[in-house]
Amino acid sequence: MTVPQITLNDGHTIPQLGYGVFKVDPAETERLVSTALEVGYRHIDTAAIYGNEEGVGRAIAASGIPRDELFITTKLWNSEQGTDKPRAAIQASLDKLGLDHVDLYLIHWPRPDQDLYVDTWRQLETFRDEGLTRSIGVSNFHRPHLERLLAETETVPAVDQLELHPAFAQRELRAFGADHGIHIEAWGPLGQGKYDLFGEKAVADAAAAHGVTPAQVVLRWHLDHGIIVFPKSSTPERIAANFDVFGFDLTPDELAAIDAIDRGQRVGSDPDTATF
Numbered sequence: 632m633t634v635p636q637i638t639l640n641d642g643h644t645i646p647q648l649g650y651g652v653f654k655v656d657p658a659e660t661e662r663l664v665s666t667a668l669e670v671g672y673r674h675i676d677t678a679a680i681y682g683n684e685e686g687v688g689r690a691i692a693a694s695g696i697p698r699d700e701l702f703i704t705t706k707l708w709n710s711e712q713g714t715d716k717p718r719a720a721i722q723a724s725l726d727k728l729g730l731d732h733v734d735l736y737l738i739h740w741p742r743p744d745q746d747l748y749v750d751t752w753r754q755l756e757t758f759r760d761e762g763l764t765r766s767i768g769v770s771n772f773h774r775p776h777l778e779r780l781l782a783e784t785e786t787v788p789a790v791d792q793l794e795l796h797p798a799f800a801q802r803e804l805r806a807f808g809a810d811h812g813i814h815i816e817a818w819g820p821l822g823q824g825k826y827d828l829f830g831e832k833a834v835a836d837a838a839a840a841h842g843v844t845p846a847q848v849v850l851r852w853h854l855d856h857g858i859i860v861f862p863k864s865s866t867p868e869r870i871a872a873n874f875d876v877f878g879f880d881l882t883p884d885e886l887a888a889i890d891a892i893d894r895g896q897r898v899g900s901d902p903d904t905a906t907f
């Protein structure tokens with residue numbers, strides 16, 4: 632099974648399909664990431680705030696997979712933005728992961744109320760220049776936050792990682808990203824199980840037509856739209872099934888029917904007002 636590689640605006644490549652570990656129990660993370668690596672995933676998405684970077688690191692070390700075949704993302708938590716905190720934070724993440732660099736380091740949320748993200752972004756540019764991370768990007772950044780980075784700093788983010796699923800399809804930010812070379816990553820790609828996405832007629836019909844699961848249909852919808860995606864599961868069978876999404880093709884009509892589910896239905900926090 633060959634996962635498509637996407638070339639980012641800095642020339643580095645990222646596997647379009649990965650495994651995300653938000654809410655994966657730290658005590659189970661090594662086992663579940665090891666399962667994912669055995670299934671064939673080579674892209675892991677974690678964050679300092681998830682508390683499971685050590686488990687990700689142990690699974691990487693135990694896998695024996697050459698470092699340059701893996702793509703590891705982690706994220707700077709909101710309380711660590713600004714002044715001298717980001718350097719200590721990235722070093723702490725690297726120590727927990729047991730790595731000398733990550734492939735992608737993200738500002739987790741803009742937290743516009745703090746007004747520290749532009750300064751923080753300049754620090755991430757330095758970390759990239761020093762080789763602590765190969766690429767730098769942002770998460771949960773809305774257009775005004777991106778526009779400030781474009782106007783006030785040297786580096787266009789490689790990615791913006793956003794809540795994105797059929798009922799919250801982020802069309803405007805996807806278009807803005809396409810115009811500026813910012814690739815979009817989806818978090819909550821399956822809606823975090825917070826609404827009946829799998830019961831949506833367009834999803835259920837496509838699953839029945841192709842003899843696959845609704846989750847596989849939704850992941851394929853993301854991939855066909857060029858979105859980078861890393862579903863989370865703590866069930867080995869689902870981790871394997873979520874990787875097995877290249878054996879069928881959605882028709883243009885099926886894709887359009889899933890596109891029509893969009894109703895601006897957020898399941899997570901609004902980045903403009905989040906204060907955690």
Ligand code: NAD
Pocket residue numbers: 650651652653654676677739770771792793817818819820821822823824844846847861862863864865869870872873
């Ligand atoms: P998700 O949409 O991937 O949903 C995960 C849930 O979907 C699981 O708990 C499980 O209940 C269900 N599920 C998974 N596979 C399934 C299958 N095959 N069949 C049926 N149900 C299935 O939500 P997520 O974990 O929040 O998002 C994915 C990743 O995105 C995270 O693990 C994390 O890496 C990242 N993320 C980032 C942010 C951010 O602010 N940047 C926020 C949330 C998540």
